[in-house]
Amino acid sequence: MNRDHDTYDSHADAGSDAEPRLIDHLIELRARLLRAVAGLILVFVCLLPFAADIYAILAQPLLSSLPESGRLVAVDPAGGFFVPVKLAFFAALLVTMPWLLYQAWAFVAPGLYHREKRLAMPLLVSAVALFYTGCAFAFFLVLPSVFGFLARFTPEVVAMTPDIGKYLDFVLVIFLAFGASFELPVALVILVLLGWVTPQQLRESRGYAIVGVFVVAAVITPPDVVSQLMLAIPMCILYELGIVASRWLKPREDAGTAGPSPTA
Structure with missing residues (x-):
């Protein structure tokens, strides 16, 4: 009877200890979310007065492909106001991405082992840098090439007057597609570190990966050959870089996790 009573007391103590820990985690999560949202709103408010200027910069790849008299139009009467505001919000989201990811990292990091922290931080920094690189690649190289290609094949009797809202949606999709696609090396490294694939398997599947890459490029890009290529x-x-990075990290990971050999 005493043994049952002691068991009940131990379970009760464990439950009473778990409840404060859960409350502490919820309080910490709320604080991190508030900091993340506050940072996003602050940057958004700072960018809001420059929303029209930001849109003018974003429209340059298209305007450079149009005749000198070419301009964008706002089909929606309120589009001239809401579209730049929408762009300012997405620009604030892009600018504050490191801050948002840091808040997520600060919440998760205390529960990670030292080895996991050592690997997670470089992967997180690499993911952010690659996403920015993909967006910059899309803006400076892809968009001018795509719009130049489309303008050359547009009949002269057709006046290109794109809607500002549709143009913004098009550019945001391109940014997201290229930013996410440039995360391929990080995704491959994570798969290798999790043990789901090996660098050797990635090398052997190179042919299938190339076919899959072209299929993905044909699906997520506009229907023109330039953007797909x-x-x-x-x-x-980037697939090859992912293989190289995974081969470099995997031996270090195995060396770091290998323990001393047993002695007789």
């Missing part, structure tokens, strides 16, 4: 070729290069 400008996404597929960098992804093939």
Whole structure:
């Protein structure tokens, strides 16, 4: 009877200890979310007065492909106001991405082992840098090439007057597609570190990966050859970089986790 009573007391103590820990985690999560949202709102408010200027910069790849008299139009009467505001919000989201990811990292990091922290931080920094690189690649190289290609094949009797809202949606999709596609090396490294694949398997599957890359590029890019090739070729290069990075990290990971050999 005493043994049952002691068991009940131990379970009660464990439950009473778990409840404060859960409350502490919820309080910490709320604080991190508030900091993340506050940072996003602060940057958004700072960018809001420059929303029209930001849109003018974003429209340059298209305007440079149009005749000198070419301009964008706002089909929606309120589009001239809401579209730049929408762009300012997405620009704030892009600018504050490191801050948002840091808040997520600060919440998760205390529960990670030292080895996991040592690997997670470089992967997180690499993921952010690659996403920015993909967006910059899309803006400076892909968009001018795509719009130049489309303008050359547009009949002269057709006046190109794109809607500002549709243009913004198009550019955001391109940014997201290229930013996410440039995360391929990080995704491959994570798969290798999790033990789901090996660098040797990635090398042997190179042919299938190239076919898959071209299929993905054909699906997520506009229906023109230029943008498809400008996404597929960098992804093939990034696939090779992912193999190299996984081969470099995997031996270090195995060396770090290997324990001392047993002695007789």
